[in-house]
Amino acid sequence: MISTSRGSGTSVLDYLSSSTAVATSAFETPTDSNASGSSTLDVPAAHSTVTTLNSTATSSSRSILPANSATSVTSALDYLTSTAVTDPSDRWSDPSSTTTGIPSNSSASVTTASALDTLNFAGGTFNSGWDIIASQIELGGSGSINTQIGGYAPPTDAEPVGSAGDGNAAQVATSLGNSSIDFNYSASASSMTLSTNEIQTVSKGIVHGPAMISSDAIWLNSADVVSFDWEFTGVGSAGDYADVYAYLLNTNDGSTVELTDYTASSSGGTGTISVSQTLSNDDNGNAIDGLY
Numbered sequence: 625m626i627s628t629s630r631g632s633g634t635s636v637l638d639y640l641s642s643s644t645a646v647a648t649s650a651f652e653t654p655t656d657s658n659a660s661g662s663s664t665l666d667v668p669a670a671h672s673t674v675t676t677l678n679s680t681a682t683s684s685s686r687s688i689l690p691a692n693s694a695t696s697v698t699s700a701l702d703y704l705t706s707t708a709v710t711d712p713s714d715r716w717s718d719p720s721s722t723t724t725g726i727p728s729n730s731s732a733s734v735t736t737a738s739a740l741d742t743l744n745f746a747g748g749t750f751n752s753g754w755d756i757i758a759s760q761i762e763l764g765g766s767g768s769i770n771t772q773i774g775g776y777a778p779p780t781d782a783e784p785v786g787s788a789g790d791g792n793a794a795q796v797a798t799s800l801g802n803s804s805i806d807f808n809y810s811a812s813a814s815s816m817t818l819s820t821n822e823i824q825t826v827s828k829g830i831v832h833g834p835a836m837i838s839s840d841a842i843w844l845n846s847a848d849v850v851s852f853d854w855e856f857t858g859v860g861s862a863g864d865y866a867d868v869y870a871y872l873l874n875t876n877d878g879s880t881v882e883l884t885d886y887t888a889s890s891s892g893g894t895g896t897i898s899v900s901q902t903l904s905n906d907d908n909g910n911a912i913d914g915l916y
Contacts, residue, residue: 750816753839758807760833763869766791774837776878779907781869784887788829795824807834819858830867841875841915844903848912850883851900856893863891870899872916874906881906881916 762769763781768791771778783789796802806821818834825831844850856866866888872881884899903912 749813751811751813754811754816754836755839756809756818757833757835757837758809760790760794760805760807760831761835762790763832764789764791769793771833773835774873774875776873779871779880779882781885783830786828788826790830790832792826792829794831797822797824799824809834809836832867832869837873844872844912844914844916846904846912848903849900850903851898852883853896853898854884855896856888858893865889865891866894872903872906875915877914879906879908879910881912 757771757773759771760769761771761773761778763778764783765780766789781790794805796805800822802821802823805823808819808821810817810819816836818836820831820833823831850872852870854868854870856868858864866886868884868886870883872883874880881903883901884897886894886897888894905911
């Protein structure tokens with residue numbers, strides 16, 4: 625038996641230069657996952673806050689009518705002048721036809737009262753409803769003074785014997801301090817005054833104007849009565865003679881009805897002269913029936 629044994633020689637340990645392992649690892653993670661089931665929110669009864677959302681409209685509008693009044697309109701039934709027979713094959717033996725649903729007659733009613741607005745010409749009012757022709761007027765046919773009344777030439781006035789007539793234009797009476805011829809008028813509820821300043825004309829000449837005519841025409845018939853009062857008050861420095869002419873004018877054809885033709889035989893005022901005429905025929909012999 626060997627009490628001891630000893631080996632002889634060398635031994636080497638093979639140590640790794642590093643104790644760090646190098647490797648890769650990966651988790652198998654799905655690209656997405658879906659859970660199924662239900663969840664419950666346990667809200668405590670106390671110590672909880674409730675938030676209330678308010679909704680606000682961005683805009684609102686309503687359609688309001690501009691007025692509550694109705695506009696007057698008219699309506700009418702469109703009636704056929706004739707209707708076809710019901711059975712065209714039987715039109716010779718039974719050529720009649722009937723319509724249904726159209727009343728045989730109809731009646732209109734007026735629920736409110738109406739009133740005529742009397743024209744000033746008929747009512748004797750002069751502060752409105754009259755037109756003034758503020759110029760010289762020739763009652764003749766010379767054509768030297770072109771003036772129309774109511775859209776027509778005035779009628780011809782038979783001149784007094786020895787008169788130069790009214791075909792000559794009036795002249796400014798410069799010798800009396802005038803610089804122009806003034807054709808004036810003034811109106812009140814009961815009268816109309818027509819006037820001029822002093823003018824000059826030829827020897828024994830006549831000057832008419834200004835004139836007046838009603839703004840609206842009225843319908844006149846035979847046997848109607850037209851009446852009015854007039855007065856000449858002006859007396860010039862040489863002593864004027866009144867020459868007044870009045871007539872009715874038919875606004876449809878220009879025919880006239882002479883109402884007065886007055887030429888004074890002496891100078892001075894005339895006082896009030898009343899004219900009243902029952903209408904029968906116009907100056908052409910035709911019966912009165914129209915707008916004047």
